[in-house]
Amino acid sequence: MAEKKKASLGLKLAYAALFLLILAAAVLGIHVSNLNAQVQYVNSLTPTPVPDYPPNMMQVTPDPSVTRAPILKTGSRGDAVKQLQLRLKELGYLPGAADGQFGPATETAVILFQQQHGLTPDGKAGPATTELLYSSAAKPFTPTPTPAPTPTPSAAPTDALSDTERLQLRLKELGYYTGAVDGSYGPATKAAVRSFQQAHGLAADGIAGSKTNAVLYSSAAKPFTTPAPGSEPWVRADGLPLLVNAANHLPSGYQTADLVMMRTYCDSSIVTIKGSEIQGERVAVDALMAMLRAAHQDGLTIWQVSAGHRSVAYQQQLFDDQVYAYRQDGMTRTQAEAKTRQTVADPGASEHHTGLAFDITVPGQQFSNTKQSQWLAQHCWEYGFIIRYPIDKVNITGISYEPWHIRYVGVEHSIRMRDEGLCLEEYIEKYGN
Ligand SMILES: [Zn+2]
Known part of the structure; x- marks a missing residue:
């Protein structure tokens, strides 16, 4: 009898231990799956509140299906870029179309976003930028009326200058403007602004508005360079030649003049x-x-x-119509697209x-x-x-x-x-x- 009681107590203890184990596993399991959900949600790039966990916790959950989003930068392309562009558009940082190609316009939009959020303005959508961008803490673009001039060794005391003089001085410093710093917003100044805007993927209207100024007076402002073939096929701001072909698509942000x-x-x-x-x-x-x-x-x-x-949209229509016609003839999509490319340029090309x-x-x-x-x-x-x-x-x-x-x-x-x-x-x- 005593033996039996002892045995039954032992069994009860064993059951209790097992129960505790299961409970612990369940709690842990819930935690892990919750974490996975958070990680997945960061990767799905949807605008929802920021998850508050230390970044290194992401590495604690080795789940092969969850890969970290790659850093998007100039030259990146695809759906992730498109999503990034849509978000930047939504917040007012990016003009133009979300075409899935990370060109100068996207880079500039990322820089503007980074500047407005105190991030290093490197123009690359890395983890910190991406996380903030898709969080509820992401602020829409707000124009900064008079940007503070960056201190430069060459510059005269800039507070004595008018806005246009300061603009000319800055454009001169960067090599876009070669005329006199006279405070007159004439054709030469306008052309220099246009050239700067083109180089940074901004709408090239020749007007130094808030977005242009935000880039112009930042460390992200690139000095003037005549484009090398194949990299930036712009020669338009100063002279006409502009290369558009299969290897050099129309630069994003290109605007026909008139x-x-x-x-x-x-x-x-x-x-x-x-x-x-x-x-x-x-x-x-x-x-x-x-x-x-x-x-x-x-x-x-x-x-x-x-x-x-x-327009690129019209070219897309021409291309799609031809592909459709070939598919009606019984070709596969791949065949039809290859055949179409023999006579119709790709949209952008x-x-x-x-x-x-x-x-x-x-x-x-x-x-x-x-x-x-x-x-x-x-x-x-x-x-x-x-x-x-x-x-x-x-x-x-x-x-x-x-x-x-x-x-x-x-x-x-x-x-x-x-x-x-x-x-x-x-x-x-x-x-x-
Ligand atoms: Zn033609």
Whole structure:
């Protein structure tokens, strides 16, 4: 009897111990899964309150399905970048489209966010920036009316200067402005601001607004550099050449300067505009009209423009329509896209995005067989245009001969390209830095 009682007590103790163990495991389990949820939630990049745990706790839970988000920086692309851009847009830091490509505009938006939140403004979305960005502590962009000038060894006492003088001084210091610091916001100052904005992916309106100033007077302001080919295909602020091809997509934040509706803008006795929607940049359209007037004087009177400026969205539509047509023919998506790329540029890769390219045709005729084609090849250079895809440069441009596609680069460049026999890729490689 006593033996039995003893045994039953032992059993009870064992059960109690087991119960405590299970309880402990359950509590721990809940804690671990809660932590996992928190980690996952950071990775899912949704705007919700910040989890308050020390960062190194993330490493305590070795869960292979939970990988830390990579640092997003210039050159990154994909859905994570798109989400980042959407969040930056939501908070008012990023203008333009969330295209999933981390370019200068995204970098600038990240810098602005970092500055406003006391983070190191390095323009990279690392863990600290990302965590704050998606937390409820993320503040929307608020303009800072008069940014404090950064102390520079060269600068005169800046508090005696007007805003415009200070702006000119700062732009000069960075190499964007070469004129006099006279306090007058003239075309040279405006061009310098535009150039600075372009280099930082800001809307290039030439107005030193709050966003521009926030970057301009920060340590994140980059000095002026003439872009190297392949890296930053901008040459526009100072001279026209700008490289847009399969390897150099239109820079994010690119803005056409001054588009005109060609049907209403152009003299219809000189040229027919095929589509009512066709637009071009004023500077290029003016040069085109001067050129075609000269052609008329040479006796060639029938000219048509069948393409001008195209937005990236429109190019996407052209691309998608062609893919759809091939898929209707029974191709797989991969096949259809590959086939489409033979004739339609990827969105972002078309020269027509620049607003400086036109397709010239003669109604009802194969253009390469026309006198107009010959005249264009001979004279377009004198008016600042180039035959963008010459017959002997196919291996460099990657585009088959297109005698009808002309591109405005400005007369000093077009003449040099003609004289040296260079296509745009070669020209920018030679003179682009
Ligand atoms: Zn074209």
